[in-house]
Amino acid sequence: MLNALGYDSVDALLRTAVPASIHVAPRDTSDIPPAATEAEALAELRALASQNRTARPMIGLGYYDTFTPSVIARNVLENPSWYTAYTPYQPEISQGRLEALINFQTMVTDLTGLATANASMLDEATAVVEGMLVARRASKSASNTFLVDADTLPQTKALLEHRAAALGIELHFTPFDMSPPPVDIDVFGAFVQYPGASGRVWDFSEVAEAVHAAGGLVVVAADLLALTLLRSPASLGADVAVGTTQRFGVPLGFGGPHAGYMAVRAGLERQLPGRLVGVSQDASGHPAYRLSLQTREQHIRREKATSNICTAQVLLAVMASMYAVYHGPAGLRQIATDVARKAEALAERLRSYDLRLASDAFFDTLRVSVPGSAARVVERARARGYQLHLVDEATVGVSVDETTTADDLAAVAWAFGLPEGEFVGGGEQGERAVPFADATALAGVPEALLRRDAYLQHPVFNTHRSETAMMRYLKTLADRDYALDRGMIPLGSCTMKLNAATEMAAVSWPEFSRVHPFAPEADVRGYLAMIEQLEVWLAEVTGYDAVSLQPNAGSQGELAGLLAIRGYHLANGDVERTVCLIPSSAHGTNAASAVLAGMSVVVVACDEAGNVDLDDLRAKVAAHADRLAALMITYPSTHGVYEQDVLDITQAVHDAGGQVYVDGANLNALLGYARFGDLGGDVSHLNLHKTFAIPHGGGGPGVGPVAAKAHLAPYLPSHPLAQRADHAGGVFEGGPISAAPYGSASILPISWAYVRMMGAEGLRAATAAAVLSANYIAARLSEHYPVLYAGESGLVAHECILDLRPLREETGVTVDDVAKRLIDYGFHAPTMSFPVAGTLMIEPTESEDLGEIERFIEAMIAIKAEALAVAAGQWPADDNPLVNAPHTAQAVVVGEWQHPYSREVAVYPVPAQVRSKYWPPVRRIDNAWGDRNLVCACPPVEAFA
């Protein structure tokens, strides 16, 4: 590869590619220890894991222990066919995960009673904020006030406060049980927690009526398991329902990752944030899934998008949906009944010893009044291995879940000072579920709130009832998809590198997976030690002083970083500094995040070489100098080049009093060679699900740490229930950005293991290999497709953009045709039309060997030849292997073959495919049809007949 490029070492190549002014020499002293072997890294992780205490978490507050069915753990969570897939932007090769996600949406709409659900939010607390923003967009009220249930989870309250403050929204906390809102209130919406944080189950329909009368919308956070027994939010007047699906078989993981959810009533679907899966049809008219209404999303609407969400929680949404598929409606109702019975039994026992409960209506959570001795009760429980919730000095909270046993209940009763009598009846598995018609069946649930309507009636929730059937369903879906376990996914900007098995191992260990996010510090020392090490390592490689691992995705890291900048300006009295400069080439999340941080976006032009136009930047800095908050710049740029002028750019912004946000998603081009902190960056986010080996999971989870210089550290995310406020880089005091103190903590061992096994030298070598591969592809393909941008050295960074617009002019073949034809050749298409329309952006990463890279290059060259054959008239423009791609087995087998090219050309363009063909399950999908005929729930089985 070096020979082809004319360099004699990778270091020489990198010295030429990376501008000398930003190049850092390898460091003599490093916080990053020398590379460990796989065995050594696992042993160290075992030692860290052993410092976590696997207590029985009964804290509740939105997090519950759960049994992950083994068939789901093994075949989804631990299966690369599911965890290494990408976001389903190429729907023809994503039908399996799209079906799993439409099952998820159907599950959520059925249980909430609302019309349309999206394919996952990042967590419950952020989903509540997004719900508030839906209400603000959709409400006819001019009010700026949002009513909030006083009985809301503490983390949700803190998140609402932080995010509302940035947007100038006023929050009114109201104890709805004591004072329902007056009829003449002036609000754009209200939020209700159902059941309440205290466990209280109540009928909020009067609140909903009052809010509707004021022209506002009602947002309800509802527990999905409770909804199998309780009346749906829709039936009580909710316009929007949000929550978490964690307790549907997704491990606690010290706070995440878990899938949040959002559902809306009819008429609000265009206001939904995030991804929405829908049904359309393929070229043969067969039903096919794809992402719907993408024009709401940040990658198209930018600062006008409904949210900044990009990476979501797909893998966890798949797990939760499969939990519902496996258990079915009767099974879920059985689990919920068992939970409610256990809570009932405990309540009865406590009351019989004259202990008072805050509410006699509950599902799974009790608030017990123990004036003066709450701390003692919690301590006694802890000594026996149980974590309870210390509400205040007079109150203890206890939550039961599907894993709670009769022995657990006895131990908890003992902690309250009761004799440890046996629990029989309550909590016994196998008791008959509460039938739909039985109104007096549950002592804790008021009769009027018992659910009587059916849900999850679609066959998918009533078919796969044995482990054999479930295993086969999961395999059938996985076989429809193309993930990294089939071949390279050369998606520019997305860094689809290897997610090594050793890196993944610790995610499943109970010491990491069965840990509650609000467990006491003494029980999570292993987690905190690992987190601190990772913070220190990431600070070193980026040249920053402080790192927060709380953000659940790159977009959330951006928001946290921009809010830190805003906090800093406000502390300096710079109230007016709200303008955020963003180059036109930036990722869509940048603009959307700036708006959510309360900033206004001013776009900076790019020059012909793809760099930030320095003159335009200087002009815009001058024009907005007094109001300049920040510049958001991606380095290397989203055009895949190392900009020479980056130091001049950051200097110009600093001179005008602005802060520099460097989008660090492209760190795979820099790690070990340059550091954002040295480029003049004040704050950055990284994407651990790109550079640091966390898998993409079909569109999530992710971790988007925010890293900053010391002056911004005080404004980085804190959390009201964090075990510690101090971090390696200082004390963080900004508002929270995620529901859990350390965000998606349970996947941090992946990045920890990656760094630990690479060492500083390995990280540098990976960067070099990634840059070498990208340049090799650019060099090999440039005579067939022009490479759009290169740096002054003529080299690209870790990705390259091929311009397919000339091909279209010459042959009529579009970038879409090429992307879909690549499926016939056995590839996932590169990033299409981002950041420039009509182009393909290719990022091979360091993980692909030369054989796979050559296979890709040869496919691209062969496709060029096919396009030229169309131009030469060998095949008609409207009937050739490119416009008809991808070809399914059915398309070449059924009926007479009437195309001007052979069936072999259609499906075996390369002879090696005869033995190793990936068969797409559908032909090209009609996107516009799906948006015109919006269906976002499981279609009837007959549709596939």
Ligand SMILES: *Cc1c(COP(=O)(O)O)cnc(C)c1O
């Ligand atoms: C991937 C990416 C983001 C967004 O990250 P998510 O984790 O998907 O939210 C932002 N900026 C750039 C340049 C990216 O490539």
